[in-house]
Amino acid sequence: MKEKKTYSLEFMVNGEREKVEIRPGETLLYVLRERLGHTEVKEGCGKVDCGACAVLLDGRVVNACLTLALQANKKKVVTVRGIGTPERPHPLQESFIKHGAIQCGFCTPGMIVTAKALLDENRRPTREEVRRAISGNLCRCTGYKKTVDAILSVAEKKESV
Amino acid sequence: MYRSQELCVTGQRLSDTNTYSPRSEGKVTDFRIIGKPVPRHDARDKVLGLARYAEDFSLPGMLFAKVMRSQYASAKIESIDTSIAEKLPGVKAVLTARDVPKNETVAQFGRSSTERGFESIYRVLADRKVHYIGEPVALVAADTEETAERAVNLIKVKYESLPAVFDPLLAMEAGAPQVEDGRSNIITHFEVVKGNIDEGFSEADVIVENTYQVPFVDHAYMETECGVAWVDDDGVITLRVSTQVIDHFRSVADILGLPHNQVRIIAPYVGGGFGGKEDITVESFIALLAYKTRKPVKLVYSREESILCHSKRHPYILEYKVGAKRDGRLTALKVRLVSDAGAYAYLSPWVLLYSTGAATGPYRIPHVRVDGYTVLTNNIYTSANRGFGAPQVCFAYESQMDELAASLNMDPCEIRMINYLSQGESLAFGQILKTHVALPETTKRAYEALGKKVPSQGGMRRGRGIASGMTSYGRMLFLHDTSRSHVSIEMDGSVTIRAGIQDIGGGQASSLCQIAAEILGVPLKDVKIYIGDTALTPLSGMTTATRQLCMSGNATLMAAKEVRKTLLKKAGELMREDPETLDLVDREVIANEDPEKRLDIVDVVRACAAEGLPLYHLALYKAPSRDLTQIERIEGDIFADFTYGSHAVEVAVDLETGKVTVLKVIACYDVGKAINPQSVEGQMEGGAIYGLGYALTEEVIIQEGVIKTPSLSEYLVPTSLDIPKVQTILLESGDGTGPFGAKGVGEPSVNSIAPAISNAVYDAVGIRIRGLPLTLEKVMRAIGEKESPHPGSKTNIATSDSVGRNQARQNLLKGQAKDSSDLERR
DSSP: OOOOOOEEEEEEETTEEEEEEEOTTOBHHHIIIIITOOTTSOOSSSSSSSOTTEEEETTEEEEGGGSBGGGGTTSEEEOHHHHOOSSSOOHHHHHHHHHTOOSSOSSHHHHHHHHHHHHHHOSSOOHHHHHHHTTTSOOSSSOSHHHHHHHHHHHHHHHHO | OOOOEEEEETTEEOOOOOOOOSSSTTSOOOOSSTTSOOOOTTHHHHHHTOOOOGGGOOOTTOEEEEEEEOOOSSEEEEEEEOHHHHHSTTEEEEEEGGGOTTOEEEOOOSSOSOOTTOOOEEESSOBSEEOSTTOEEEEEEESSHHHHHHHHHHOEEEEEEOOOOOOHHHHTSTTOOOSSTTSOSEEEEEEEEESOHHHHHHTOSEEEEEEEEEOOBOOOOSSOSEEEEEEOGGGOEEEEEOOSOGGGHHHHHHHHTOOGGGEEEEOOOOSOOTTTTSSOSSHHHHHHHHHHHSSOEEEEOOHHHHHHHSOEEOOEEEEEEEEEOTTSOEEEEEEEEEEEEETSOTTHHHHHHHHHHHTTOSBOOSEEEEEEEEEEOSSOOEEOOTTTTHHHHHHHHHHHHHHHHHHHTOOHHHHHHHHBOOTTOBOTTSOBOOSOOOHHHHHHHHHHTTOSOOOOBTTEEEEEEEEEEEEEESOOGGGOOEEEEEEEEOTTSOEEEEEBOOOOSSOHHHHHHHHHHHHHTOOGGGEEEEESBTTTSOBOOOSOTTOHHHHHHHHHHHHHHHHHHHHHHHHHHHHTSOGGGEEEETTEEEESSOTTOEEEHHHHHHHHHHTTOOOEEEEEEEOOOOOOSOSSBOOSOOSSEEEEEEEEEEEEEETTTOOEEEEEEEEEEEOSSOSSHHHHHHHHHHHHHHHHHHHHTOOOOEETTEESOOSTTTSOOOOTTSOOEEEEEEEEOSOSSSGGGOOOOTTGGGTTHHHHHHHHHHHHHSOOOOBSSOOHHHHHHHHHHHHSOOTTOOTTSOOHHHHHHHHHHHHHHTTOOOOGGGGOOO
16 A cells, blocks of 8 residues: 655745645745745744744744644745845835844844734734734844834834825 | 043934044044944845845755764763664765764964963764763764654664763862863863952951852854855865854864865854854864765754753852942952863863953952862853853852942942942953943943832832943954955945955944945945855954954954055046045045045046056954963953943832843943944843843753753743843943944943842842842742741852752762752752
């Protein structure tokens, strides 16, 4: 009896249709990084402690390190590269630059993805709500102040639009 | 005179100070780029997800490496059988110590002739004996990570367990198990001696004597250790690796038995360093496997492997006895420091030298005796961690100052003010403080910025604390530090910098761009920097010791000035003007006297090129140096310069749970000159939170050599919900040794936050906890003890924690061996 070893995974990543053959145990992080070259999704811990691998799965933040790739089947994944591009950076990305909310930059992709999800849900969060939203995203460099400032400044702008 | 001028308080920039003009000697003009909070050039790639870190790099046919590690803290290796592992399909190489051309090297630092006493063995793979749990024993390269992992589990090692020692005080005793065969467990002793200590204490009206303890700490950078190695053209072993020190190419070459010019190390942007990527991490492993297999090899540590196997901040036992007159003037200080080096020395002697030198704090003390020891144990090895031995002693001396204030019924700020050293005075070991000492200002400004005191409510007790310190920046003088930087201007007027620096997130590369842009009068966007490549960028030295801005900043400034000189000389000929009267602004040469007279920079560059003039310069900046007069006793100038600063904090202590919540942190530092105020603020904010973790939650708990906090679920770094309001106050004395008078802030920014928090807890609830971190358990226990004190309990011992531990140690020393669990830290 021959066991089926691979499965077909079909999903959208940053608006592009992807189809890959994977083994059932592969994580979304592994498939994104190692099979599709999305190295912008970072692994900081591999067990949902740090949030560096955060991506949007149908608009909701998930940690790709403990999400099975098959859970993304027929769904839409957005990484930090899908939030903005060099030609059209997202206001959050501009704001992170302006506020100096970046040091080593390793947590930044996950931080921006999480912030995007927050603002999609809550157009005008309080400082406390921003802090709560990114509390699963560890940053060892900045002390979070400039990160929170960067997110809040976009939120306020959004309100005035 | 009040020399420092305030640059900015976060959120409200008050004034810019220009103490030096780069562009026209003798005439102060405004800086255009220096001192401005300009966005870093690397920020864009980082927010867009385009920055490629070491682990984001792959090559065709790449293999994956895994490390087989010791599960014993101390054992003899009787045999290693790799035959089954080697037969596993997909396995391309299994290496043990026998396969390493030069398995043992002695770590080299600096270019001094006087570094005896600092030797440390670097052993690639354990040979004959393992010394700590996690010590690498064998390496595997295979076509997948899973296969490599399986192969590791198929390697059979026969061990014979040996006696081990985990407590540095026990390791110092005669007859303790020897960690490294043929070597005393006491690696180094340093001392500082000034005056007559007995006389000093006899003059004292009050003496405060306590023992403090600080724990093992992990760097917990978000990017774990990683890299890819391959054999490039001409057989050059090339590594693209996450490191603070590309200069390790020499050690890697030695290990491989190759000439130094046959190994190339490239450091891309690094996902955090904090000292943990100062020693070799994965370099020798991937280089050996690539050399052996002739294929590219990648190795990425998991978070667990990182925590279990890379260096830690040194835990210290700090015995402090300080005497003072009734008016608060210090008379004597006696200190004994013991640091746990773990199983290998690495940078322990260097860290101890910093600690021993810094042990007095920035205080005027007539009679001093400091003895520092660093000791081998069978724990994980310890080495550099942001602050390099300074925060440990700062916790002790700043707690002592507070205790002294309490026993003299003095204000904690006042007692510090009375005793701060001033410019021109010398430290206990004789080094004269040559630059401005801003401590009175930093203390005053930090404390005042706390604002009005909010009264405690119910079970939440509020308190305030202050702590100050001095931290050296730049390498120690006897290391003869140098940095090189190459600046060139292209035919279109764009500027290129080549400097072999490592950018670990502090904006190291970006500051150099600002300097070149300022001097050459081009917009920041026109400057491109190439960094971190031992083959293609001039060596600029390691990103450690808060040296990079000072060293490579000065080298870049020198190089850019030379190019500027060439350009202005030629422009002077073309414009018939004295070059001294010309300036470079926004890609134009302008005449200061007649701003209508202008010349496009491109025309000048072309004219220079036509004449074959050098449109580049390679500068070598040499830091001042001074050799050690002797090894054991610290005397005279050892450090380059110091950064002075203070932390003031407000906390709330929950009497029900023991939880300490930090509500406010004010960090006030004399930064010399902020090249990029936004980056400086970033360092000070991040440094404060890094130190807040040290104060409250971070401890690598090790029991019998086993790390009990192997992931970020147990090892707790601060999250966005743990942070207080942080306000930074930057003072600019212009007195630093860096470009434009800048000082280093990366490490100093961590220094005094932990004692400030501990002092605030004392202010809030009257308890003094002398062992970091201030966990809920320790706070609750101390509150309990305060309410029902033990009769006869001595005030000079920290918490019941350390009482228990000291007692257990005493029993052990007396031969009344108890169960070893008595020695457990928790």
